[in-house]
Amino acid sequence: MATNQVPQTPAISPLTIKERTGSISTAEIISVLKGEITALHIKQAFSTETAGEITANFVGSPALKERKDGVPGQYVGASHYRKDAASYFAESKNAKPFVDALFENLVDPVRGIFDALKRELHNQGIELRLARSEHGQASVCRALSWSGSGTFSLDPHDDVAQVLCAGNDYELSAVAHNTVVALNVYPSMPEEGGNLRLWSHKPTVADRKSQGVETTGYPYSAAYLEPVPSREFQLKAGDIALIDGGFVHGVTGQLGNGRRRLVLNSFFGFARPDLVLWWT
Numbered sequence: 353m354a355t356n357q358v359p360q361t362p363a364i365s366p367l368t369i370k371e372r373t374g375s376i377s378t379a380e381i382i383s384v385l386k387g388e389i390t391a392l393h394i395k396q397a398f399s400t401e402t403a404g405e406i407t408a409n410f411v412g413s414p415a416l417k418e419r420k421d422g423v424p425g426q427y428v429g430a431s432h433y434r435k436d437a438a439s440y441f442a443e444s445k446n447a448k449p450f451v452d453a454l455f456e457n458l459v460d461p462v463r464g465i466f467d468a469l470k471r472e473l474h475n476q477g478i479e480l481r482l483a484r485s486e487h488g489q490a491s492v493c494r495a496l497s498w499s500g501s502g503t504f505s506l507d508p509h510d511d512v513a514q515v516l517c518a519g520n521d522y523e524l525s526a527v528a529h530n531t532v533v534a535l536n537v538y539p540s541m542p543e544e545g546g547n548l549r550l551w552s553h554k555p556t557v558a559d560r561k562s563q564g565v566e567t568t569g570y571p572y573s574a575a576y577l578e579p580v581p582s583r584e585f586q587l588k589a590g591d592i593a594l595i596d597g598g599f600v601h602g603v604t605g606q607l608g609n610g611r612r613r614l615v616l617n618s619f620f621g622f623a624r625p626d627l628v629l630w631w632t
């Protein structure tokens with residue numbers, strides 16, 4: 353991390369949060385997409401049976417790997433983070449059978465949301481589809497188990513820097529100028545900790561430069577975030593959280609050696625008024 357730049361005091365942006373129990377609705381998802389809500393936390397959004405099966409499939413997956421891009425964690429699937437388009441789309445293609453296998457024989461919550469949102473947006477004259485290029489198409493989701501130790505198991509970051517700096521090969525860089533929604537579906541949570549923490553701060557390019565995280569948005573230091581208020585979401589297996597990924601967020605440390613934390617993560621946002629792209 354560069355430390356020789358001019359320090360920048362983070363501007364505070366208010367959080368608009370909706371938390372409730374039940375089924376997720378497309379209207380609520382669209383509210384996040386349009387920037388009307390910063391975060392939506394739906395508790396008990398899918399069954400613990402489905403959650404348990406996805407978790408068992410992840411643990412037993414032959415494609416389960418350790419991340420080697422500086423973010424500690426294990427994963428199944430593809431991430432565009434720090435990758436050019438050709439590598440990401442090739443990785444998505446290779447990972448597809450293994451991502452599909454996480455949901456074998458299940459009516460899964462990620463596809464459920466994607467399909468329902470696609471139908472609703474279509475009714476409004478808006479297309480929703482996976483991001484694509486001459487190299488192939490994006491994945492519907494990736495499965496991640498963070499393993500950072502200490503205060504955070506996933507350090508504070510934003511999801512927009514990586515999109516903004518994705519490069520011309522990626523049609524999704526247009527989305528960085530609109531809300532980048534992060535969809536997080538939780539099949540497994542530890543006994544304690546592993547909460548999603550959201551700070552009242554949406555970094556600008558200048559903020560990222562001042563913190564030496566211009567292209568990655570990762571990680572923001574404790575000192576930088578110290579004056580910024582934050583909210584924590586207490587998550588349980590079966591919950592779903594959608595956030596405006598432009599706000600700084602991270603995952604708190606996990607306690608206990610029992611259940612592992614597993615998240616299914618995807619991103620989506622408007623590339624044009626009539627087009628919403630989805631990727632991982």
Ligand SMILES: O=C(O)CCC(=O)C(=O)O
Nearest residue numbers: 511536548601603615617
């Ligand atoms: O695991 C979570 O709750 C959040 C994941 C996340 O922020 C990310 O993958 O960018």
Ligand SMILES: [Fe+2]
Nearest residue numbers: 510511534601
């Ligand atoms: Fe994130």
